[in-house]
């Protein structure tokens with residue numbers, strides 16, 4: 001098609017005919033970057049998979065890049081520009097990179113959209129000029145809190161005897177909003193504030209959550225039962241593993257995560273239940289497929305994506321895993 005377009009250009013056919021052909025050949029050349037902060041995390045692998053699906057359907061190219069720190073983000077953007085990409089969707093490793101990411105993408109003439117973690121400016125305010133798709137963090141956090149409260153009640157636990165491992169990552173606003181939502185619901189249900197123990201993680205992976213949770217457990221030997229919540233499934237799985245190591249198994253731990261990707265599925269598929277009681281399933285399809293398509297439309301039709309799209313989630317556990325994932329088209 002490209003050769004044909006060139007041929008027709010040489011032959012100087014009528015303006016209208018040339019224009020429509022040019023559009024086609026341009027669409028074929030569309031290349032977008034999909035840059036993620038933690039390529040080893042199943043959530044991001046799912047996003048990439050759905051970005052690929054969009055690319056296949058619309059016949060464009062997705063360049064997938066893992067960028068775990070600021071330096072890698074900057075070189076990823078330059079790399080995309082040198083490959084003649086026209087835009088990128090990114091989940092940054094540190095939202096404070098916001099102004100630098102905007103400046104670099106602008107300088108490299110790349111359209112920019114963020115996914116999952118919204119960029120912030122020097123004052124810590126969201127950079128709302130960059131189109132963003134994230135989860136409704138506070139609402140989803142509340143769903144987590146409600147699931148924990150319901151299960152505490154179902155088991156007839158006395159909240160006074162229960163500790164809560166709140167795995168935190170305060171430098172990331174979506175993490176803050178998620179745990180705040182969960183905390184609010186717990187407190188409103190009468191969970192004692194003093195029983196909520198912060199476990200700040202240094203990085204948002206299971207290992208760091210495990211280390212943080214271990215400290216919380218060591219410092220609070222008085223609790224005989226635990227619940228846990230945090231930014232994502234990895235955070236809660238870290239707490240669940242740490243609790244297990246001290247003898248708090250499925251009957252003494254109610255962990256509810258956020259995500260519902262492979263790490264949660266593996267847990268639910270274990271023959272015996274673990275302390276990982278449930279998760280709020282969110283949609284990697286929307287975050288991977290839809291963002292890529294929005295970027296594609298922006299490049300090909302100059303249709304700018306909505307400034308802010310917030311996606312919702314649904315509580316999932318080992319009993320309804322298949323149905324709920326199906327509902328989400330997964």
Ligand code: GLA
Nearest residue numbers: 043116117134135204231232
């Ligand atoms: C953040 C988390 C991920 C995932 C996404 C969802 O980026 O680090 O694990 O929960 O949000 O938007």
